[in-house]
Amino acid sequence: MHSPFRTPLVLALALLLGLxxxxxxxxxxxxxxxxxxxxxxxxxxxKVVIEDGYAVTTVEQVFSNPNDRDLEAVxxxxxxxxxxxxxxxxxxDGKPVVGEVFEKEEARRxxxxxxxxxxxxxxTEKDGYRTFDIRVSxxxxxxxxxxxxxxxxxxxxxxxxxxxxYPLEEGGVDEQRNAFWTINDTVQERFTFDLVVRSALPVDAxxxxxxxxxxxxxDPSGDWTVRLDSSxxxxxxxxxxxxxxxxxxxxxTFGGAVPGTSPGLGVSAAGVVASLAAGNAPxxxxxxxxxxxxxxxxxxxxxxxAHAAVPASGSAAAAEEGGSAPLAGAGPAxxxxxxxxxxxxxxxxxxxxxxxVAHKPAGANQGTFMxxxxxxxxxxxxxxxxxxxxxxxxxxxxxxxxxxxxxxxGRSLARLRPGDRFRIVLFNDSAQELTDGFVPVTPDAVAKYxxxxxxxxxxxxxxxxxxxxxxxxGLDADRTGAVVLVTDGVANVGETAQxxxxxxxxxxxxxxxxxxxxxxxxxxxxxxxxAASGGFAQSVSNxxxxxxxxxxxxxxxxxxxxHGVTLDISxxxxxxxxxxxxxxxxxxxxxxxxxxxxxxGPATVRLSGRISGEKKTYETTFDFPAAAERNPExxxxxxxxxxxxIMREVRDFGEKPDLRQAxxxxxxxxxxxxxxTSMLVLSEEQFTARKVKxxxxxxxxxxxxxxxxRAQQPARSNRADAAAPMFTGNRATTGSGAGSGSxxxxxxxxxxxxxVPLVLYVLLRRRNER
Amino acid sequence: MNPALPSxxxxxxxxxxxxxxxxxxxxxxxxxxxxGLDRWAxxxxxxxAGQAWRxxxxxxxxxxxxxxxxxxxxxxxxxLLFYPHLGRRLxxxxxxxxxxxxxxxxxxxxxxRYCGLSGALNGILAAGLLAWWREDRSWPVPxxxxxxxxxxxxxxxxxxxxxxxxxxxxxxxxxxxxFAGGLAGEALAGRRGKFPNILKPIRASRMPDAATxxxxxx
Numbered sequence: 001m002h003s004p005f006r007t008p009l010v011l012a013l014a015l016l017l018g019l020x021x022x023x024x025x026x027x028x029x030x031x032x033x034x035x036x037x038x039x040x041x042x043x044x045x046x047k048v049v050i051e052d053g054y055a056v057t058t059v060e061q062v063f064s065n066p067n068d069r070d071l072e073a074v075x076x077x078x079x080x081x082x083x084x085x086x087x088x089x090x091x092x093d094g095k096p097v098v099g100e101v102f103e104k105e106e107a108r109r110x111x112x113x114x115x116x117x118x119x120x121x122x123x124t125e126k127d128g129y130r131t132f133d134i135r136v137s138x139x140x141x142x143x144x145x146x147x148x149x150x151x152x153x154x155x156x157x158x159x160x161x162x163x164x165x166y167p168l169e170e171g172g173v174d175e176q177r178n179a180f181w182t183i184n185d186t187v188q189e190r191f192t193f194d195l196v197v198r199s200a201l202p203v204d205a206x207x208x209x210x211x212x213x214x215x216x217x218x219d220p221s222g223d224w225t226v227r228l229d230s231s232x233x234x235x236x237x238x239x240x241x242x243x244x245x246x247x248x249x250x251x252x253t254f255g256g257a258v259p260g261t262s263p264g265l266g267v268s269a270a271g272v273v274a275s276l277a278a279g280n281a282p283x284x285x286x287x288x289x290x291x292x293x294x295x296x297x298x299x300x301x302x303x304x305x306a307h308a309a310v311p312a313s314g315s316a317a318a319a320e321e322g323g324s325a326p327l328a329g330a331g332p333a334x335x336x337x338x339x340x341x342x343x344x345x346x347x348x349x350x351x352x353x354x355x356x357v358a359h360k361p362a363g364a365n366q367g368t369f370m371x372x373x374x375x376x377x378x379x380x381x382x383x384x385x386x387x388x389x390x391x392x393x394x395x396x397x398x399x400x401x402x403x404x405x406x407x408x409x410g411r412s413l414a415r416l417r418p419g420d421r422f423r424i425v426l427f428n429d430s431a432q433e434l435t436d437g438f439v440p441v442t443p444d445a446v447a448k449y450x451x452x453x454x455x456x457x458x459x460x461x462x463x464x465x466x467x468x469x470x471x472x473x474g475l476d477a478d479r480t481g482a483v484v485l486v487t488d489g490v491a492n493v494g495e496t497a498q499x500x501x502x503x504x505x506x507x508x509x510x511x512x513x514x515x516x517x518x519x520x521x522x523x524x525x526x527x528x529x530x531a532a533s534g535g536f537a538q539s540v541s542n543x544x545x546x547x548x549x550x551x552x553x554x555x556x557x558x559x560x561x562x563h564g565v566t567l568d569i570s571x572x573x574x575x576x577x578x579x580x581x582x583x584x585x586x587x588x589x590x591x592x593x594x595x596x597x598x599x600x601g602p603a604t605v606r607l608s609g610r611i612s613g614e615k616k617t618y619e620t621t622f623d624f625p626a627a628a629e630r631n632p633e634x635x636x637x638x639x640x641x642x643x644x645x646i647m648r649e650v651r652d653f654g655e656k657p658d659l660r661q662a663x664x665x666x667x668x669x670x671x672x673x674x675x676x677t678s679m680l681v682l683s684e685e686q687f688t689a690r691k692v693k694x695x696x697x698x699x700x701x702x703x704x705x706x707x708x709x710r711a712q713q714p715a716r717s718n719r720a721d722a723a724a725p726m727f728t729g730n731r732a733t734t735g736s737g738a739g740s741g742s743x744x745x746x747x748x749x750x751x752x753x754x755x756v757p758l759v760l761y762v763l764l765r766r767r768n769e770r
Numbered sequence: 771m772n773p774a775l776p777s778x779x780x781x782x783x784x785x786x787x788x789x790x791x792x793x794x795x796x797x798x799x800x801x802x803x804x805x806g807l808d809r810w811a812x813x814x815x816x817x818x819a820g821q822a823w824r825x826x827x828x829x830x831x832x833x834x835x836x837x838x839x840x841x842x843x844x845x846x847x848x849x850l851l852f853y854p855h856l857g858r859r860l861x862x863x864x865x866x867x868x869x870x871x872x873x874x875x876x877x878x879x880x881x882x883r884y885c886g887l888s889g890a891l892n893g894i895l896a897a898g899l900l901a902w903w904r905e906d907r908s909w910p911v912p913x914x915x916x917x918x919x920x921x922x923x924x925x926x927x928x929x930x931x932x933x934x935x936x937x938x939x940x941x942x943x944x945x946x947x948x949f950a951g952g953l954a955g956e957a958l959a960g961r962r963g964k965f966p967n968i969l970k971p972i973r974a975s976r977m978p979d980a981a982t983x984x985x986x987x988x
Contacts, residue, residue: 728818
């Protein structure tokens with residue numbers, strides 16, 4: 001029985017925890033009742049390499065136990081988008097021991113046995129779409145424990161802008177969890193973040209929104225690096241590199257640690273700061289300016305710039321003088337409660353292309369591949385008036401994100417065109433409509449409803465089904481419609497079964513565009529709904545350049561799309577293509593496909609779909625290699641894509657033994673942490689005693705060797721269709737660069753104003769004549 | 771009143787009418803709606819496939835009513851302002867601007883689609899300013915030229931129009947190309963002998979009476 005007092009109480013507690021800054025972050029968990037003393041995160045070092053179409057993230061951290069008894073460390077962090085954990089290593093007796101993957105229950109049982117016996121053990125589990133949870137036992141009294149986690153992700157590139165997120169901000173959507181645990185999200189001694197973007201295509205700008213202390217530089221080989229170091233360790237000074245593209249901005253409080261400052265508000269403030277920098281009030285052009293001048297706004301974004309202007313100059317000045325730049329204050333910590341987002345932008349004029357990254361050991365009959373298809377910009381703009389329905393989440397879990405939502409909605413409304421109409425539906429425990437039916441787009445209406453949305457106070461639960469149902473009601477069959485759903489996506493009131501949501505969406509001839517706020521959203525559900533409608537889902541972090549993200553979405557929605565996409569490969573035998581269904585391909589998006597291949601030689605790759613009902617096919621021919629050993633990680637990425645496919649089926653139709661077993665088999669064979677498999681670290685003696693095959697250790701060694709080899713080589717082009725391009729034209733961008741349909745800009749009122757001196761001169765002269 | 775101010779040149783309203791044709795065509799294309807945009811806008815792939823007319827028609831189609839409206843207003847104002855100085859070369863300046871934009875589109879921009887008259891309008895602007903300056907060195911000419919160039923430079927640098935929004939993203943470099951085209955066309959016209967005084971422009975204070983001038987081809 002649901003107590004009427006339970007939800008308010010839990011929400012009040014969650015709010016309190018939120019205000020205290022102890023929840024909604026990555027960090028060490030300890031029981032909220034204080035029954036166990038807390039551990040500390042002594043240091044955390046993050047290394048990211050983005051190359052060959054995927055990112056490898058290595059997180060190495062040290063936990064410290066200042067107490068007088070041994071304790072278990074429980075570290076939790078949000079699941080990175082499509083992130084496949086491939087390595088979990090714990091230092092036991094000073095030596096690194098790589099973990100192996102077991103079925104989830106078995107891994108937990110063995111871990112508990114080892115823990116009970118007082119032996120060293122570590123366990124990494126996946127808690128659905130929410131978090132990865134790491135357990136290490138024991139952390140000896142007065143000692144440190146070191147561990148490493150590695151995960152792989154396909155790189156996200158949209159409109160020639162890449163985006164990487166190191167997720168730290170936990171969504172706060174799991175009320176029970178928030179009530180039970182407190183989170184120590186403070187790194188005591190040192191936090192470092194090193195990211196390198198290695199691309200054969202020229203990258204002309206890198207941006208780290210809200211991280212003014214980030215040092216961004218390009219080395220002579222063309223690689224871009226981002227470095228954050230909270231310890232005050234020396235960093236390269238501005239202007240010391242050959243390429244002269246070093247940038248360092250304001251000192252800051254990593255993770256929005258300024259008391260009382262919500263990251264969401266920070267993003268809104270960022271918009272204002274950037275607008276002022278551009279010399280005008282916040283306006284729809286801001287997005288284009290942001291995206292087009294990523295390099296020009298290094299420190300203008302984010303909460304830090306709004307709150308740390310004074311220390312900024314000192315730090316930057318120190319760097320410019322050629323000395324080291326101590327970035328941390330006297331305090332010991334960084335707070336891991338806000339995501340770290342990095343954008344990189346390709347130089348204009350890059351062609352559409354097909355990139356092939358394969359892995360096939362010499363002599364093997366079977367290989368794996370990743371195909372990345374980046375179409376040319378041939379999707380035409382949509383110009384007729386449309387109906388928009390904004391379905392907005394105002395539940396309690398949106399606190400901290402709602403300011404970002406309201407900001408984004410206001411900007412979206414401002415970008416609607418004359419002839420468009422809109423409705424706004426809000427939901428928490430139930431749904432209500434803010435508008436009274438469709439409202440024609442006028443400046444007054446946009447201002448009125450933007451203000452109304454901004455004044456909403458998020459509270460209560462999340463009845464997503466009710467909100468969506470209300471939004472889909474009353475659509476005009478004679479006009480093209482689109483539903484924009486913005487939510488943190490955890491349905492916990494009313495209907496919650498994924499199947500019901502899909503039925504609801506499939507019943508309507510309308511595209512659903514979903515913006516997923518935060519890291520703990522039910523991303524699988526939201527992605528499935530968007531795909532079922534032929535729309536798309538887009539993740540938005542509180543640390544994102546929200547305006548830039550909005551621009552990407554507007555560009556997609558404002559153009560035709562390739563629907564019902566299929567990918568056929570002939571000439572070379574392939575199998576296990578993942579994902580099984582591609583849905584729709586919108587402007588600026590890439591299609592990423594994984595699979596196995598047998599043999600080698602020329603293959604014809606055909607991409608098909610429909611644009612406005614007309615069939616469209618792109619085709620090219622290229623060779624699949626006989627041997628390729630540069631990217632062994634492709635095997636794991638392929639397996640994880642297949643697992644995601646299976647999990648989609650599980651969520652649609654419920655868990656079945658064969659589906660579960662398929663996930664377990666793939667997870668164990670490829671050393672992946674999944675919903676049904678976990679990674680376990682035991683001492684080498686225990687691995688031997690339990691006769692555990694060290695398959696993952698061997699795989700990790702192969703991957704590490706390959707990574708070191710790649711680091712010694714220049715970035716490589718993986719373009720496969722250079723001889724027979726699959727696409728005409730350049731890839732899409734958001735701005736005026738290559739591949740963009742363009743109006744050339746109107747001869748605007750300001751230009752007419754500039755001509756006024758000439759007009760006055762003529763008038764004066766004529767008067768003089770008379 | 772400053773008695774030293776030179777007299778304006780006699781108007782040639784007939785030359786202004788030469789701009790009526792592109793204006794009328796722009797309106798007719800607009801009446802065709804989105805299909806007209808698809809059919810007539812510059813489209814790299816279509817041009818490569820033989821639809822060369824898009825290099826011309828692309829300047830006359832617009833992505834929305836606002837885009838068309840402001841460009842027609844610009845055409846009218848520029849025509850009124852510069853016809854006394856450009857005469858029949860008004861249309862030539864527009865064409866020079868359009869050709870320069872086409873060259874930029876095809877060889878330099880990498881853009882796949884383009885529409886709108888504003889790039890070509892900058893051709894009239896540049897040619898008109900040069901012609902005016904050659905005639906009488908009026909002080910507002912360099913001021914206006916500097917402001918125009920500054921606006922074009924800033925917008926080109928940020929890759930977006932600062933003050934307007936159109937359905938298709940702005941391409942400010944098209945304005946720069948049009949401006950350069952108009953400037954080059956007008957300078958070339960002078961070098962071909964139409965303006966023998968180009969190297970020795972008439973100073974405002976010594977300007978002959980308008981009725982006695984002989985270098986106006988119109």
